Amino acid sequence: MNIVVTDVTFRYPNGVQALSGVNLAIAGGEAVAVIGENGAGKTTLARHLNGLLRPQQGRVRIGDWDTREHTVAQLAHRVGYVFQNPDDQLFERTVRRELAFGPRNLGRDEAAIEAAVAQALARLDLEAVADSHPYDLSPAQRRLVALAAVLAMETPIVVLDEPTTGQDAAGTALLGRVIADLKAAGRTVITISHDIDFVAEHFPRLIVMAAGRILADGPTEWVLAQTGLLAQAQVDPPQLVRLAVALGLPGVPTTVDAFLDLWVRTRQRDGAEWPGGV
Amino acid sequence: MITIEHLTYTYPATSRPALQDLSLHIPAGQFCAIVGANGAGKSTLCYALTGFVPHFYRGRMEGRLQVAGHDIAVTPPSALVGLVGLVFANPFNQITGACYTVREEVAFGLENLGVPPAAMEQRIAQALALTGLTDLADRSPFALSGGQQQRLALAAVLAMQPRVLVLDEPTSQLDPVGTREVFAILAALAAQQDTTVVLVSHALEWVATHADRVIVLMAGRLVADGPPTEVLTRPELESWGVGTTRYTQAARRAQAQGLVPPGRPLPVTLSQAVAFWS
Numbered sequence: 298m299n300i301v302v303t304d305v306t307f308r309y310p311n312g313v314q315a316l317s318g319v320n321l322a323i324a325g326g327e328a329v330a331v332i333g334e335n336g337a338g339k340t341t342l343a344r345h346l347n348g349l350l351r352p353q354q355g356r357v358r359i360g361d362w363d364t365r366e367h368t369v370a371q372l373a374h375r376v377g378y379v380f381q382n383p384d385d386q387l388f389e390r391t392v393r394r395e396l397a398f399g400p401r402n403l404g405r406d407e408a409a410i411e412a413a414v415a416q417a418l419a420r421l422d423l424e425a426v427a428d429s430h431p432y433d434l435s436p437a438q439r440r441l442v443a444l445a446a447v448l449a450m451e452t453p454i455v456v457l458d459e460p461t462t463g464q465d466a467a468g469t470a471l472l473g474r475v476i477a478d479l480k481a482a483g484r485t486v487i488t489i490s491h492d493i494d495f496v497a498e499h500f501p502r503l504i505v506m507a508a509g510r511i512l513a514d515g516p517t518e519w520v521l522a523q524t525g526l527l528a529q530a531q532v533d534p535p536q537l538v539r540l541a542v543a544l545g546l547p548g549v550p551t552t553v554d555a556f557l558d559l560w561v562r563t564r565q566r567d568g569a570e571w572p573g574g575v
Numbered sequence: 576m577i578t579i580e581h582l583t584y585t586y587p588a589t590s591r592p593a594l595q596d597l598s599l600h601i602p603a604g605q606f607c608a609i610v611g612a613n614g615a616g617k618s619t620l621c622y623a624l625t626g627f628v629p630h631f632y633r634g635r636m637e638g639r640l641q642v643a644g645h646d647i648a649v650t651p652p653s654a655l656v657g658l659v660g661l662v663f664a665n666p667f668n669q670i671t672g673a674c675y676t677v678r679e680e681v682a683f684g685l686e687n688l689g690v691p692p693a694a695m696e697q698r699i700a701q702a703l704a705l706t707g708l709t710d711l712a713d714r715s716p717f718a719l720s721g722g723q724q725q726r727l728a729l730a731a732v733l734a735m736q737p738r739v740l741v742l743d744e745p746t747s748q749l750d751p752v753g754t755r756e757v758f759a760i761l762a763a764l765a766a767q768q769d770t771t772v773v774l775v776s777h778a779l780e781w782v783a784t785h786a787d788r789v790i791v792l793m794a795g796r797l798v799a800d801g802p803p804t805e806v807l808t809r810p811e812l813e814s815w816g817v818g819t820t821r822y823t824q825a826a827r828r829a830q831a832q833g834l835v836p837p838g839r840p841l842p843v844t845l846s847q848a849v850a851f852w853s
Binding site for chain 1: 611612613614664665667714715718719720721722723725726744747748749750751752753754755777780813816817818820821822824825828829832834845848849852853
């Protein structure tokens with residue numbers, strides 16, 4: 298299911314111009330990360346995808362639907378949105394009820410709801426707390442509950458607003474696996490994040506926003522090579538890319554393996570003693 | 576400035592202590608970072624340093640905890656205001672909701688401390704400048720982006736100029752440039768103003784660059800304590816649920832694969848990584 302954003306402009310009632318002429322096309326099954334400084338318009342853009350906000354000018358199409366012609370409830374069949382602050386989203390008495398709420402409102406039958414809830418609980422390691430009150434959990438766990446509740450809706454498009462916030466190493470690794478699963482299942486994943494190392498590893502396409510506009514949009518390696526543009530957007534390249542630049546290596550490694558491979562190839566080209574110099 | 580002796584604390588209605596037999600001394604002007612998996616007790620320690628544990632959360636506390644000469648067990652949080660400042664992990668929990676503008680929000684604490692208006696103006700301007708919020712001073716706190724709200728939560732506490740500054744993941748929603756700026760501000764406060772800084776963070780690269788000391792908590796216990804580079808390259812980190820920087824990961828894998836001569840110290844920061852690979 299394609300997403301097409303055409304010349305979208307949005308200004309909040311207080312006068313803040315959050316989006317100015319945004320154009321964007323995302324094909325079904327793509328994994329895209331949106332990066333940029335605080336206040337760049339990332340969350341405002343994300344909230345246009347599920348109809349929480351409607352463009353004042355321009356158009357947002359989700360498949361064959363124009364978001365201005367469909368309700369948020371209708372759009373929820375196509376776009377799942379995980380809030381930046383889980384407390385904006387959670388309201389049920391137990392984690393299990395929280396997860397069942399979405400699919401029930403989409404009109405699924407009880408057997409399908411139960412299966413979706415069980416699967417989402419298992420995927421996010423939440424089985425042990427399924428009957429807990431969401432507000433008795435840690436903030437990081439509440440974020441996972443908010444994500445699980447959206448996964449249980451099994452929408453073709455999933456939008457995640459800052460999913461790695463407050464997660465420790467294990468939580469971040471878990472999110473990486475969830476995103477890999479979504480990609481493998483052919484679902485569209487759009488993530489807003491400041492965790493550039495995480496983004497570089499998991500997303501093949503990057504969109505850089507600044508001051509309500511899209512500054513760059515393309516393959517991750519290409520975008521991360523645009524150093525002047527990243528600086529303008531207040532974005533640091535990932536650690537491995539900064540290291541490659543500092544060492545003068547010709548490439549944009551987004552994973553540890555890619556970095557090691559680049560280093561070995563460059564050393565071989567230069568005829569260095571290491572590696573293989575024995 | 577902070578002395579903790581055999582501190583054990585258990586929240587009400589739980590059986591496992593959140594902090595277990597913790598002993599720690601933090602001198603004035605030290606920048607001390609706390610890392611650990613979620614649930615390790617990091618936030619609980621922040622609450623204890625500011626008296627919310629045990630006075631607000633109740634529960635059972637044993638051992639001794641002294642902050643700036645006050646015995647926390649018998650000192651209510653209100654007596655510590657102005658002396659010890661806490662920046663909450665979630666800015667939504669901290670912003671008062673009683674102020675119409677960012678400027679008023681920063682003034683709120685100062686008004687309650689009885690700071691004279693002229694001094695207040697100066698401190699507010701300084702705190703807003705440090706956190707990059709000067710241009711947003713007249714905006715409603717609720718018309719800020721998530722990252723801007725986190726900057727505001729920090730500004731409001733900085734303006735109070737506490738002698739002990741406790742921060743629970745204050746950069747989790749900040750863009751990378753904002754994150755670097757906050758770490759630089761904290762390092763300067765510790766070095767120049769003799770402010771004692773206790774910071775919980777997952778941003779290991781910046782912890783290693785700026786902190787004087789790193790403490791690792793696991794399941795309520797202190798499991799490591801030392802200089803950042805020494806602690807953040809320990810082989811046990813993974814079993815403690817603490818991540819490592821990509822610099823450490825790449826170097827460790829290169830050593831395992833024999834790509835570099837053995838014995839080089841593992842890097843945590845960019846400059847250390849450049850030295851490792853050169």
